[in-house]
Amino acid sequence: MTDEFNTVSEDELHAYVDGHLSQPERGRIEAWLEKHPARAQEVREWQAQAAALQQHFAVYAHGEEGDRALVSAHRHHGHAVASSPALVLRRIAAGLLIFAAGAVAGMYGPGIIAPVRPPETAESPDSLPRQAQSAFLVYASEVRHPVEVGADQQAHLATWLGKRLDYGLKIPNLSALGFSLVGGRLIPVNGTAGAMLMYEDGSGQRLTVLLGRNRNNRETSFRIASQGSLETFYWIDGEIGYAVTGEVPRSLLQKVADECYRQFERSDAS
Amino acid sequence: MSHGRDGSEASAGADASEPDAFEEDVLALMPALRRYSRSLARSDSDGEDLLQDCVEKVLTRRQQWRGVNLRAWAFTIMTNLNRNRHRHRALHPEVEYEEALGLVAEEQSADPLQSRRLERALDRLSAENRSVLMLVVIEGYRYQDVAEMMAIPIGTVMSRLSRARRQLAEAMKDDNVIALRRPK
Numbered sequence: 001m002t003d004e005f006n007t008v009s010e011d012e013l014h015a016y017v018d019g020h021l022s023q024p025e026r027g028r029i030e031a032w033l034e035k036h037p038a039r040a041q042e043v044r045e046w047q048a049q050a051a052a053l054q055q056h057f058a059v060y061a062h063g064e065e066g067d068r069a070l071v072s073a074h075r076h077h078g079h080a081v082a083s084s085p086a087l088v089l090r091r092i093a094a095g096l097l098i099f100a101a102g103a104v105a106g107m108y109g110p111g112i113i114a115p116v117r118p119p120e121t122a123e124s125p126d127s128l129p130r131q132a133q134s135a136f137l138v139y140a141s142e143v144r145h146p147v148e149v150g151a152d153q154q155a156h157l158a159t160w161l162g163k164r165l166d167y168g169l170k171i172p173n174l175s176a177l178g179f180s181l182v183g184g185r186l187i188p189v190n191g192t193a194g195a196m197l198m199y200e201d202g203s204g205q206r207l208t209v210l211l212g213r214n215r216n217n218r219e220t221s222f223r224i225a226s227q228g229s230l231e232t233f234y235w236i237d238g239e240i241g242y243a244v245t246g247e248v249p250r251s252l253l254q255k256v257a258d259e260c261y262r263q264f265e266r267s268d269a270s
Numbered sequence: 271m272s273h274g275r276d277g278s279e280a281s282a283g284a285d286a287s288e289p290d291a292f293e294e295d296v297l298a299l300m301p302a303l304r305r306y307s308r309s310l311a312r313s314d315s316d317g318e319d320l321l322q323d324c325v326e327k328v329l330t331r332r333q334q335w336r337g338v339n340l341r342a343w344a345f346t347i348m349t350n351l352n353r354n355r356h357r358h359r360a361l362h363p364e365v366e367y368e369e370a371l372g373l374v375a376e377e378q379s380a381d382p383l384q385s386r387r388l389e390r391a392l393d394r395l396s397a398e399n400r401s402v403l404m405l406v407v408i409e410g411y412r413y414q415d416v417a418e419m420m421a422i423p424i425g426t427v428m429s430r431l432s433r434a435r436r437q438l439a440e441a442m443k444d445d446n447v448i449a450l451r452r453p454k
Contacts, residue, residue, distance in 0.1 A: 010432060015413075020413075064300070070325055
């Protein structure tokens with residue numbers, strides 16, 4: 001029939017939908033579409049799709065508070081083989097799963113290579129920071145389920161973990177240092193029930209506070225243990241060992257540890 | 271030990287020092303990158319994961335950037351990362367938690383049901399077809415640009431675009447919805 005118009009290709013229809021054509025070209029396509037209702041229907045579908053997709057994803061085109069931290073995260077961790085802390089953690093965490101399984105079974109050993117050890121060896125004082133660090137590596141990188149009980153149920157969290165630990169647990173408030181509670185979970189420490197609390201600052205930087213029973217009853221003052229860029233402050237006070245872990249500057253972590261120490265003192269007394 | 275770091279990072283977190291020009295450029299791209307990552311992903315958290323992987327790669331590979339069109343370069347990196355993730359997913363299928371709960375991206379649209387159908391339909395596209403569709407429709411790239419970004423012939427771009435559009439339309443129909451509203 002109207003053969004002169006019968007020259008519109010599939011590619012041209014896409015270009016029409018995507019607005020890549022000049023006005024005269026559009027006119028030619030439209031005239032052709034009027035004579036080809038089936039294709040016109042399809043083109044309308046594609047146009048509607050495009051509009052729906054644009055609308056659907058438009059809300060995501062925004063900056064977020066953590067973007068600056070994400071972009072600058074690299075500078076702090078070397079140059080050539082730099083990796084964002086989150087990614088490093090994710091990778092380490094994956095590698096540590098086996099290791100964590102050992103910890104769960106109360107068989108935490110001194111090295112990743114030999115996780116199967118009798119539970120007794122778990123009890124040396126320096127095993128506390130190691131357990132704290134492995135817990136941090138595993139859970140702080142968890143996007144969806146970093147904790148079992150969230151900060152919205154803080155009272156329940158304190159009661160629950162306190163009960164399992166057999167200790168009047170008061171959850172430290174670290175808001176003065178810019179960290180808010182994410183929540184907590186039950187976690188094996190030294191082969192028995194321990195507690196992990198997780199905090200987060202505005203940029204998503206996380207800290208964990210680990211509490212575990214210490215059957216040896218050895219007191220220690222504040223100590224520091226580092227593993228790469230991961231720092232842990234820990235102390236043992238009577239029957240409970242505490243470890244504050246994060247990938248943050250040591251000076252900041254120390255403030256957090258001081259704050260926790262002060263607030264735990266009070267919870268002990270109460 | 272890392273005593274030296276304490277001083278330089280005492281102010282904590284990431285704003286310890288001024289971002290350089292490259293980082294500023296990446297920051298300026300974040301909204302577009304976030305949108306593109308989400309348009310390729312199955313869920314919000316999947317999208318953020320992809321975004322973070324991409325930003326990491328962009329920053330660690332900055333020496334490889336030839337100095338033209340950072341946006342297109344970053345989009346290419348994202349496209350490739352996403353394809354690799356899909357491969358991985360094909361080998362290790364897992365149901366996204368949010369998806370399992372039926373919570374996929376319902377929040378932002380006026381019509382949540384419609385949004386879910388759209389997301390579900392999109393998830394049936396291959397990573398390659400989906401990337402082409404998003405680059406063209408949402409990010410506004412021309413076919414030739416997409417061909418260069420993905421290092422494929424323009425004919426392949428067109429056939430992927432075509433397939434994506436038809437499959438999406440089919441999937442929406444399968445879902446028993448006629449109905450993306452018409453523009454105008």
